Amino acid sequence: MRKVFSVSSLIVVFLFSGIALGRIGGGDITFASKKAKGVVFSHDFHVKDLGLTCQKCHSGLYITKEKDKPVTMAEMNQGKSCGACHNGKGAFNSKGNCSKCHK
Amino acid sequence: MIMEGPMYEGRDELAIIQEDIKRALAKPVRRWAMLIDLRRCVLCHACTAGCVAEQKSPPGIIYRPVYEEEMGIYPAVKRRFTPRPCLQCDNPPCVQACPNKGEGKATWKSTKGISAGIVMINYMECIGCGRCVIACPYKARNLDSGAFYTEGTPNIESYETSPTWEYSRKWPREKNHVPIGNARKCHFCYHRLKNGMVPMCVSTCIARANYFGDPDDKESLIYKVIKANKISVLRSVKSNGAAKLTFAQLKDLTSEEIATKTGYPGKTPVFAETSLTKPRVYYILP
Numbered sequence: 001m002r003k004v005f006s007v008s009s010l011i012v013v014f015l016f017s018g019i020a021l022g023r024i025g026g027g028d029i030t031f032a033s034k035k036a037k038g039v040v041f042s043h044d045f046h047v048k049d050l051g052l053t054c055q056k057c058h059s060g061l062y063i064t065k066e067k068d069k070p071v072t073m074a075e076m077n078q079g080k081s082c083g084a085c086h087n088g089k090g091a092f093n094s095k096g097n098c099s100k101c102h103k
Numbered sequence: 104m105i106m107e108g109p110m111y112e113g114r115d116e117l118a119i120i121q122e123d124i125k126r127a128l129a130k131p132v133r134r135w136a137m138l139i140d141l142r143r144c145v146l147c148h149a150c151t152a153g154c155v156a157e158q159k160s161p162p163g164i165i166y167r168p169v170y171e172e173e174m175g176i177y178p179a180v181k182r183r184f185t186p187r188p189c190l191q192c193d194n195p196p197c198v199q200a201c202p203n204k205g206e207g208k209a210t211w212k213s214t215k216g217i218s219a220g221i222v223m224i225n226y227m228e229c230i231g232c233g234r235c236v237i238a239c240p241y242k243a244r245n246l247d248s249g250a251f252y253t254e255g256t257p258n259i260e261s262y263e264t265s266p267t268w269e270y271s272r273k274w275p276r277e278k279n280h281v282p283i284g285n286a287r288k289c290h291f292c293y294h295r296l297k298n299g300m301v302p303m304c305v306s307t308c309i310a311r312a313n314y315f316g317d318p319d320d321k322e323s324l325i326y327k328v329i330k331a332n333k334i335s336v337l338r339s340v341k342s343n344g345a346a347k348l349t350f351a352q353l354k355d356l357t358s359e360e361i362a363t364k365t366g367y368p369g370k371t372p373v374f375a376e377t378s379l380t381k382p383r384v385y386y387i388l389p
Contacts, residue, residue, distance in 0.1 A: 024279065024280050024281050025226060025227050025228070025229065025230075025281035025284070025285065026227065026228075026230075027227070047279045048277075048278070048279050048280065051278065051279055052279075053231075053279070053284055054230060054231035054284035054285070055231060055232075055284070055354065058230035058231055058232050059202060059230055059232035059234070059350075059353075059354070060354045062230075063202040063203065063230065063232070064202065064203045064230070067202060067203075
């Protein structure tokens with residue numbers, strides 16, 4: 001019993017240290033899509049590498065994945081969700097660059 | 104005459120509190136609470152300094168300020184000093200305001216485990232929207248702006264860039280790494296409690312003004328002192344020019360601006376016998 005406990009606590013330690021060291025808040029968010037390949041949004045890339053602040057998207061654009069409705073590409077082109085930045089001005093355009101996200 | 108000092112039945116109260124915590128941890132269930140005896144507080148700010156050092160709080164974040172008030176008209180003038188940690192309310196308005204609330208999510212009221220009684224924040228889930236900051240009637244929360252005290256000097260000192268260990272996790276202080284951007288507040292030194300240690304503010308208080316433990320444990324010092332005294336709780340904390348912000352206004356404000364507008368970390372405490380928020384920090388008024 002004690003061995004089981006120590007092993008499981010080791011796993012817990014690894015799990016948590018892995019999250020704390022390798023990722024920043026939010027982690028990777030996966031968006032499933034019916035017609036195209038799913039999209040993975042990386043908090044690490046957007047926040048740590050690009051230097052965007054939390055307030056850039058939260059809570060104006062998004063609250064949580066569970067609370068926000070799915071968006072279509074047409075809505076995105078009108079500036080919703082990813083399209084708020086990915087419009088060719090703030091970041092690469094979501095229109096015509098499908099494979100950059102759907103991979 | 105020999106001054107007895109803050110002793111309880113001939114023993115240092117801090118040693119008794121330490122034993123109370125160890126005993127509480129050995130039990131399956133316990134809920135933490137704090138009692139602050141304002142008759143003993145001398146406004147030395149040792150708790151504030153100890154807390155800032157322990158949590159490595161950046162500029163703009165103070166978990167435990169001490170309010171200073173002067174009341175009455177000369178010559179009948181009184182001064183009152185009120186330390187204010189997070190009150191860990193049983194009915195927390197901050198959690199209600201959170202769009203990502205729930206156990207293990209951004210913030211929740213813990214009812215089980217070692218954290219029972221504490222209002223917890225998960226920095227990995229907090230989106231930094233600031234709604235909890237304006238919802239707290241005690242001005243106990245603010246957003247971490249990522250600033251350093253030694254910014255603009257030749258060196259940003261290593262004691263500022265070293266990680267904090269809040270919630271028993273390592274949080275490196277790097278650019279845009281959580282908790283930068285997140286809401287931060289006192290958590291009764293959860294990481295110390297977990298290891299059987301007294302919260303930093305209780306430990307550094309030179310006047311032994313704090314009691315800590317499980318008030319449901321009838322052997323504990325906090326239970327005995329609560330029973331022997333008239334207890335008050337905080338109803339709210341007022342501040343100069345405290346504006347009521349709306350959620351819509353939050354989006355365009357930085358954490359410094361929010362702090363200025365709401366009056367964080369507060370100025371004047373308002374005491375009452377009970378409060379709708381049901382705080383777990385109790386006070387003995389002078």
